[in-house]
Amino acid sequence: MSMTIPWIVMVLYFILVMGFGSMFGRYTKSTADFFFGGRRFAWWLIAMSILATGVGSHSFVKYSAKAFQHGFSSTMTYMNDWFFMPFFMFGWLPLIYYSRVSSVPEYFQRRFNYKARFLATVALFFYMIGYISIGFLTIGKALQPMLPDFLNLFGLHITLIGDTGLMNIIIFVAIITGIYITYGGQTAVIFTDLLQGFILIFAGLLVLFLGFSYLGGFANFWHHLPEHFKLPLAHFNQPAGFNFVGIFWQDGIAGSIGFLFMNQGLIMRFLATRSVEDGKKAAAFNVLVILPISAIVVSGAGWIGHAIYQGQGIVPGIPAGIIPPTLDVDEIFTIAARIVATPIVFGFIMAAVTAALMSTVDTLINATAAIFINDIWLPAERVLIRRSNGSRLQKDDRYYLKVARWASMVITTVGVLGVLAFKNFATLYEAHGFFHSTLTPPLIVAIFLGIFWRRFTDHAVIWTFLGGATLMIVGATWPSIFITPFAQGSAMSGGKYIYISALYNIVVCVGVGVIVSLLTKPKTDKELEGLTIWTVDRARWRFKGGKPNDRPGEKVNLKYKIDDTGEFARFAREDMEKMSLDEGDLVYLCDSRAWMGGLKSVHSKAGKPHSEPGVVYITPEMEESALFTKKTRVVAEKEL
Amino acid sequence: MFDTAMTELTFGRVWGPLIYLYGVGGIFFLAGMIISTRSKSLNIKTRNGKKWFKLLLFGYGWYLFIHTSLTLAALYLK
Known part of the structure; x- marks a missing residue:
């Protein structure tokens, strides 16, 4: 297939998306608008805009690969989030909304102290920047198979193959992403994601149905898949690279809490709803309706690819070798879509998927800029104002909006540079797994205990970060001694546990937090008013400034x-x-x-x-x- | 390239993960329901609170239904 037509379609699509996002820049008049869209949106709009962020962050590329290898169990990670919804909808969401915190670290300062805020800021900043880098890397990997080896543009000879080519592609994508995030802000992101949410569902289902058609109908598709491939949950503890129990703890527990409680991008979406009630509706609709659909949408190309692979050379019309046994599984989405779609449709599908990844990245950039302003810039400036004895004054909001836009640009650049740290991982899945298993547990445990356990103390949160991280390093260094007792039969791969280490990491962080809490003096109920689920009503009082x-x-x-x-x-x-x-x-x-x-x-x-x-x-x-x-x-x- | 581990469909292979998911996951879910109601953040004495309480239970049942249906389809839909 010639790549000219798909690329024309993609360029048109990107122009449309950029224009659409920039159109909403005029709704951004303050930092509150830039980061939170003015807390004004209806639940359905936020629910749809979350779709593009959620789907993008988990990526068509990554899950199609797992679907191709392991079947319907690739949907596991999308369908294990409900267990934490009571905690989120009636704990975290009302607390952050009513206490008007702008970021997770700000909550840490109010609930604990400035040291806890500092540690949370550092951890979260690295986490977000890393996520941005992985997002850029995914986009680059998705686009690279579609591109020629070289491109001559305005007299410049640009390499598009190998590592240099990958970085060139990523830089180009980063420039496009930077334009509308910088000038649009959160409102632009929300509306761009709304548009893309609908298109993503359509594009993903389109690949699936075109695949059914290519294979001669759903019955043929079903027939070509082995029985164990059709089970919705993976084998309990085999193989090391993809098993149920490891992924349950790594994604179902650590990932779910991380995504709902720690993902600044998602939190900002919920803070952009017009009320807590609308936030709850958006969350419920997202998990009950959108995530099961998303699970199908992101995996479909992998399943179709598997059926084609099994049927090639056997089924009339499917030539042998159309999917080679030596393929890089990360490329199956692009390959399957190219097989089943016409050039125009293929261009549209790739544009939709790439744009989804961009949505994730732009949400993260916006969110990281929020952390930078609220948790680094403003506290530092307050210190300078205090020390200046009145010679330095608080700036107006336009100044901070300008800083936020510059911060977005710098973060985008750092995100691109961060790709260098991740591009040598064997797969995107490993790069992602590295993040979840190493940076998520201390933060999620600290947030979770902070919200739901009144006895959790200021000392304990510091020790959860530092002591927990130390024990995690110990576990990672000697996994057969420390993590094996938690492994439940999972095997190691390359001398380490890929997923189940999340259980060990959570246990040690909780253990440190609980022990230190029991040995130190807790805050009084008065000091914790409006900061834990047990006093959420006080947060409502404060939000209103009187009795609700x-x-x-x-x-x-x-x-x-x-x-x-x-x-x-x-x-x-x-x-x-x-x-x-x-x-x-x-x-x-x-x-x-x-x-x-x-x-x-x-x-x-x-x-x-x-x-x-x-x-x-x-x-x-x-x-x-x-x-x-x-x-x-x-x-x-x-x-x- | 493909998952060839334990392709035999024993009871443990088919239903073990499902029981674990809704058992261990159910413990977290139950804890969330208890904490939410005891803290009165989810006040089941109000009409709105009852609605959310029922929706949360429905969500648990909804996912259990999806996973059970897909498992049965994998086994019996030829």
Whole structure:
């Protein structure tokens, strides 16, 4: 197949995505907008935008390879997240939302102290940068098989093969990614991901159905797969490279907690929802509906590839050797899609997949910039202001927005350079596994115990990081002594346990945290107000600045007018009764066109009532922030 | 290149991982439900709380149903 047509389609697709993302840059007016999209979006919009991030981060390339080798059990990692949903939906999500923390390290400072924040920042920063690098590497590996060996561009002779070629491809992709993340911010990311979420599902299912057609129907596809290949869960502890129990602990436990509790990109998506209730809905819909679909979407090419491999030379129309036995399994997605699709469709599929990976990377860049601003820049600046005795002043928000954009660019560059550290791993899966097993356990244990165990102390969190990490290094150095008792029959590969070491790492971190907690003095309940699940109601009080109003109320559709004199949204008394709204309650106003998903919306407090039913008075600042126009009808609802 | 380990479909091979997943995973899930309700973060005395409580239980059953159905399909759908 000539690669010209697929590349034309891909370039057009990328231009479309960039244009779409940049269009939403005008909605970014502050750092809150840049990082959190102004906390305004509806659950369905966030749920769909999470799809592109989730699918991208786990990648078509990686899971198609596992699907090709091991069958339907490649879906395991997508379908083991529900166990932690009670913890997330009723613990972590309301805590971070109501306590208005901007990042995981900021929570560590409030729950523990600045030392814990520092350690969390360091760990999280490396984790995020590493993830960005792996994302770039995946994109490079996905695109490289489609490219010629060399490219002449504006007189430049650019190598596209080998390691140099891989880096050239990655640099090009990084420039494209940097453009709309830098100028768009979180709103651009959310809307770009929304578009890509739909396209990804379509592209993944398209490969699957084209594959069925290529094989002569679903019955033939099913017939070509061996029985054990069709089981949804892998063998309990064999082989070392892909077994159930290891992946359960590495991904189902450490990965699930890491993704839900530690992934700054995902956290920022949930903080961009208009309320905690919408965040819960987005989380539930994502795990119940989107993840099972995603599991099929990312694996389909691998299954089709396997069926073609089994049927080649036997089934009429499938030539022998179309999938060689010597192939690099990381290339199966590209190979299978190329076999079953026409050039235009192939170009579209590759564009969708590459763009999904870009979504993951841009989410991570945005999230890492948030950590940089909130956990490095601002604390450092506060120290300088304190030491300056008044000669240095706090800057305005535009300044921080500018810093955030520069930070995004620098992080993108560092992410590209980080590829050098990972490109020598045998597979992407190993590079990813390295991260999960070494950097996730201390952080997830510290977060988890911090939220759910009041007795967990400041000393214990430091020891969880330092002592836990030390014991993890000890385990990795002598795995047969320390990790084998946890291995449950899993074998080692190359002198180390690939997955089950996660169980050992979690156990030692929990062990250190619990022992040190029991030996040191805990904080008082008063000090922990609004910082653990046991006092989440206090966080709601603080969020509102008073007693939450939980009386059920209706939404009301209103016309808005400008009130230059007030500072809050003001409603007619009878509208307030319909909404069960009292003066001082938090209220959410959005464009009445539900399909906009809250893009044009604003939060406020309810001010003194007036006597014009069907009208809400808002300030000029609210009008500007919400991007309302004179024709806009507004739907208002009580928040708290 | 392919998974050739233990292709024999014994009871342990087929159902062992499923039991482990929903047993050990179920312990974490149960702990989450207990902590959420005891802390009143999930207040099952309210209508909204009851709705979420039921949805959480449904989610556990939903995934159990998916994995069981896929296992049965692998064994019996020819």
